[in-house]
Amino acid sequence: MRILGIDPGTARCGWGIIDVNKKNGEIAYIKHGCIETDKLKSSPERLKRLYTEILHLISEYRPDQISLELLFLFNNQKTVMKIAEARGVILLAAAEGGLALQTFEYTPMQVKLAVTGYGKSDKKKVVEEVKNWLENSCNISFQKKDGFDDAADALAVALAHYHKYIENNMEG
Numbered sequence: 001m002r003i004l005g006i007d008p009g010t011a012r013c014g015w016g017i018i019d020v021n022k023k024n025g026e027i028a029y030i031k032h033g034c035i036e037t038d039k040l041k042s043s044p045e046r047l048k049r050l051y052t053e054i055l056h057l058i059s060e061y062r063p064d065q066i067s068l069e070l071l072f073l074f075n076n077q078k079t080v081m082k083i084a085e086a087r088g089v090i091l092l093a094a095a096e097g098g099l100a101l102q103t104f105e106y107t108p109m110q111v112k113l114a115v116t117g118y119g120k121s122d123k124k125k126v127v128e129e130v131k132n133w134l135e136n137s138c139n140i141s142f143q144k145k146d147g148f149d150d151a152a153d154a155l156a157v158a159l160a161h162y163h164k165y166i167e168n169n170m171e172g
Contacts, residue, residue: 003019054094106160113138
């Protein structure tokens with residue numbers, strides 16, 4: 001089963017792909033990245049780029065399921081709106097890609113709990129555990145500028161879904 005994990009955002013949207021062996025539950029890292037949009041473009045142009053890139057990922061990597069991080073409470077309403085818009089086009093792309101019923105959502109606390117065992121872990125611990133789970137086979141750093149922190153979050157979301165798959169014996 002192939003899982004595409006997504007950490008939604010309009011300016012930066014992290015994504016990561018893992019495979020889960022249905023027979024033994026082993027995971028394998030496939031790819032990760034970060035979709036960045038031009039700050040000088042209009043909001044509709046940025047959302048269109050995000051939609052197009054997600055559709056491209058679905059087409060190229062053919063995930064069986066998508067796991068997406070849910071919004072959590074923000075003090076900044078503008079930030080909430082931007083992430084909600086990004087989530088909307090990501091969900092639309094998932095539906096367009098034939099994965100509407102195979103899209104799963106997790107809160108940041110659920111993701112942290114699944115990956116680190118503690119729902120309030122900090123960013124550094126999440127990245128460290130993602131690297132441990134994927135046996136250091138991918139080059140994720142702590143640098144925001146290179147997009148790897150967004151990709152690490154996306155891989156963590158994919159790993160959270162992996163845990164649900166294993167715990168519930170889900171079929172893909």
